[in-house]
Structure formats: structure tokens, C-alpha cells
Amino acid sequence: MNFAIGHRSRPRVGEDCSGDAVVVSELGTSFAVAVVDALGHGRTAADVAERAVRYLHANPDTGNVRRRMQGLHESLRGTRGAAAFVCALHGRRLSACSVGNVDMKSLGTRVPVVLSPGILGVNVRRMRVFEVTIETSSRFAIFSDGISTRFSLEDTGGLEPGAACSWILERYAHEHDDATVLVADVEV
Numbered sequence: 001m002n003f004a005i006g007h008r009s010r011p012r013v014g015e016d017c018s019g020d021a022v023v024v025s026e027l028g029t030s031f032a033v034a035v036v037d038a039l040g041h042g043r044t045a046a047d048v049a050e051r052a053v054r055y056l057h058a059n060p061d062t063g064n065v066r067r068r069m070q071g072l073h074e075s076l077r078g079t080r081g082a083a084a085f086v087c088a089l090h091g092r093r094l095s096a097c098s099v100g101n102v103d104m105k106s107l108g109t110r111v112p113v114v115l116s117p118g119i120l121g122v123n124v125r126r127m128r129v130f131e132v133t134i135e136t137s138s139r140f141a142i143f144s145d146g147i148s149t150r151f152s153l154e155d156t157g158g159l160e161p162g163a164a165c166s167w168i169l170e171r172y173a174h175e176h177d178d179a180t181v182l183v184a185d186v187e188v
Helices: 042-060 065-075 160-172
Strands: 001-009 020-027 030-038 082-090 091-099 103-107 129-133 138-143 177-186
Touching: 001 020, 001 030, 001 160, 020 042, 020 177, 030 042, 030 065, 030 091, 030 138, 030 160, 042 065, 042 082, 065 082, 065 091, 082 103, 091 103, 138 160, 160 177
Parallel strands: none
Antiparallel strands: 001 177, 020 030, 030 082, 082 091, 091 129, 103 138, 138 177
């Protein structure tokens, strides 16, 4: 199995830093990704996102997305909080958990995305993990709420992941919010 990952971010128009962040951990033939969207924007949100990145880099575990998300929740206590999507791929098994409004679209493999309500670091009642077996070559996009959900992954066909991210960001990013998109291609 092969995979390729790209991601792009930009701060809210008028800001010089972003409260969104991406972490990619490759461990042999497995990988884990996280997209974090700290509440708000500007320096305070960027500080929360940087704290999340430090935790995720220090804990690159790709084996248990619930445990990784719970650790992220604990590491953000005392901050304004964040939404996040954590995803891991082992062989053909994709496991993911999202708290808040960081979302995913897929092409090739239908993923039963379930967003868990709450704010990491503040209040999360129940973290829902969803899983799927990848049976065919697939493309996945994980994106913060700074990206409109109106984009179609079919429209990114022929573009490598980084170029697909740029295409989505240029056309579907909201000016009033930080915006981040990650695209992963998985070849089975």
C-alpha cells in the first residue's frame, strides 16, 4: 500500500498567524494525521494550536485514535480549546475521531464520518471513533471549518495531494476564518 499526503493552511484575512495546524506522523507502512482548529483566530488561537502540535509530535501513536484524542483533550485543558480530527491508517484499516467541526470527505472508499460534539480542552462528553476498511484506491480530504463544504473531491482528479489542497483553498476558503485542508491519496 502506498500513500501520498499534502496540506495547506492560511490565516484569516488580516491576520499574520493561524489557529489551525496539521501534524503528519509516518511510522513504517502506517500513518496518522491530525488537523487542529483552535477556537478563534490570531495569536491566542495560534498558541493553542502550537500546544496541540507539541502534544501530537510527542505522542505519535498511530495505534489508538481515541487514546490520542483523549490525550490531546487533556493537553489543551486551561486553554480556549480546539476542534480536531485525528485519523490513522494501518494496512487497509482507517480509524478516525473528530471532536468539533473539523470534517472529512472521501472519494473511492465511503467513510461513515461521525463528528463528536464538544471542544477539546473544555468539554467533550463522548468521543466517537469510526472505522472503515479501504478496499479500493481512495482520496481523503480533512478540513477545518474555514473551508466551505461545497467542494467536490471529484473536481481535484489528476492533481497530486498538495496541488489539490491549493485548488480547494483558493476556491473554498472563507476570508473570515483560518483555513486548512489536508488531502491523502491511498493506493491499495
